[in-house]
Amino acid sequence: MYQMMTPGPTMVAPEVMQARSKEFANPDVDTDFCEEYHELCGELADLMHTGNEVYLLGGEGILALEAACASLTEPGDRVLVIDNGIFGKGFEDFVRIYGGEPVLYSSDYHRAVDVEKLREFLKNDHEFKYATVVHCDTPSGVLNPIGEICPLLKEYGILTVVDCVASLFGDEVRVDDWKMDVVCGGSQKALSAPPGLAFVSVSQEARDAMLGRKVPIASFYANLTTFFNYYKDQWFPYTMPISDIYGFREAVRLVREDTGRIKRHEKIAGAVRTAVRAAGLSVYVTEDGDNASTVTAVCVPEGVCAQTIIERMRTEYGILISGSIAELSGKVIRLGHMGNNAQEEKVEPMLSALTKVFEELGVVCRIPLEQTFSVEMKNQS
Numbered sequence: 001m002y003q004m005m006t007p008g009p010t011m012v013a014p015e016v017m018q019a020r021s022k023e024f025a026n027p028d029v030d031t032d033f034c035e036e037y038h039e040l041c042g043e044l045a046d047l048m049h050t051g052n053e054v055y056l057l058g059g060e061g062i063l064a065l066e067a068a069c070a071s072l073t074e075p076g077d078r079v080l081v082i083d084n085g086i087f088g089k090g091f092e093d094f095v096r097i098y099g100g101e102p103v104l105y106s107s108d109y110h111r112a113v114d115v116e117k118l119r120e121f122l123k124n125d126h127e128f129k130y131a132t133v134v135h136c137d138t139p140s141g142v143l144n145p146i147g148e149i150c151p152l153l154k155e156y157g158i159l160t161v162v163d164c165v166a167s168l169f170g171d172e173v174r175v176d177d178w179k180m181d182v183v184c185g186g187s188q189k190a191l192s193a194p195p196g197l198a199f200v201s202v203s204q205e206a207r208d209a210m211l212g213r214k215v216p217i218a219s220f221y222a223n224l225t226t227f228f229n230y231y232k233d234q235w236f237p238y239t240m241p242i243s244d245i246y247g248f249r250e251a252v253r254l255v256r257e258d259t260g261r262i263k264r265h266e267k268i269a270g271a272v273r274t275a276v277r278a279a280g281l282s283v284y285v286t287e288d289g290d291n292a293s294t295v296t297a298v299c300v301p302e303g304v305c306a307q308t309i310i311e312r313m314r315t316e317y318g319i320l321i322s323g324s325i326a327e328l329s330g331k332v333i334r335l336g337h338m339g340n341n342a343q344e345e346k347v348e349p350m351l352s353a354l355t356k357v358f359e360e361l362g363v364v365c366r367i368p369l370e371q372t373f374s375v376e377m378k379n380q381s
């Protein structure tokens with residue numbers, strides 16, 4: 001196999017893999033499972049800095065996004081879709097599928113949302129039931145200031161659905177301080193568990209909106225209200241994927257122990273960006289402060305093919321990096337440094353291999369990537 005340095009999934013700790021292979025209880029019949037699930041959701045809530053209830057769902061991160069939109073959207077609802085990235089724009093589809101009317105607020109994909117401009121926009125148009133926004137839009141690595149955006153939307157009584165799948169546990173997320181209503185996470189990004197589980201935190205206001213609907217939710221699996229009484233009723237709407245949850249729980253334990261993780265992500269991401277620029281290459285996100293700490297999208301130099309870089313990294317150096325999707329496909333390569341992979345001893349070999357691959361393809365780095373990276377890591381410590 002290869003070192004998986006993609007922006008999700010990541011390399012997974014052996015303890016997590018072992019936990020997944022344990023003998024398992026019957027999650028429908030054994031009430032201990034419900035206690036364990038409840039406790040685990042409480043730990044997630046702590047990590048997200050919220051007193052809101054958190055629910056762990058059997059499905060990939062996408063399920064959290066779809067469930068949020070399915071549960072909130074009633075036919076004809078106007079929904080503000082904040083679009084400065086591919087996942088940001090993607091919410092348009094979920095809103096439409098459930099009968100809502102998406103209104104796109106689009107801005108430059110190379111930078112974070114400008115809060116002052118959004119404020120101006122909202123002065124003229126703020127009749128929205130809720131808004132969607134992505135924290136780290138992974139295909140570009142842009143990081144939006146949700147700590148300012150969500151409170152601003154709240155001034156107009158607009159609920160927020162925030163995709164934190166690729167930021168949580170790598171960049172700071174403070175659900176209550178930032179007045180976020182529905183916050184989505186997934187197992188396979190900075191938590192470093194395998195793909196397969198999603199989770200959401202739901203505020204009281206969002207619960208009220210979901211329960212107070214006139215039109216029933218047009219889904220069963222993506223209906224978040226089916227979870228609202230799980231603990232009281234000791235009942236889940238479907239058999240929970242218990243082995244996945246055992247692994248996930250172990251990953252949460254490791255994250256809780258790793259109290260320096262946010263700082264470490266920041267330091268590594270900063271050093272990667274400095275290295276890319278010092279090499280004479282460019283980072284897709286133009287301002288450092290607008291880039292997430294979990295992923296760096298590097299612009300593919302003129303005359304080089306993204307897929308060739310990725311293939312050579314994998315076949316010659318045993319390191320898997322990623323391209324991008326949709327309109328960024330072929331334009332950037334993405335270096336993941338999230339969760340388990342946010343470690344100097346994993347990032348340095350990736351950069352060293354990338355310097356060599358670039359050279360093989362006729363792109364000579366002004367300063368080898370790994371060299372600047374190592375110096376930066378020393379300087380910052």
Ligand SMILES: *Cc1c(COP(=O)(O)O)cnc(C)c1O
Pocket residue numbers: 008060061062063087134136137138139163165166186189
């Ligand atoms: C990975 C990711 C998701 C979940 O997508 P999957 O297809 O389930 O991996 C959602 N939002 C963002 C921003 C992501 O990076």
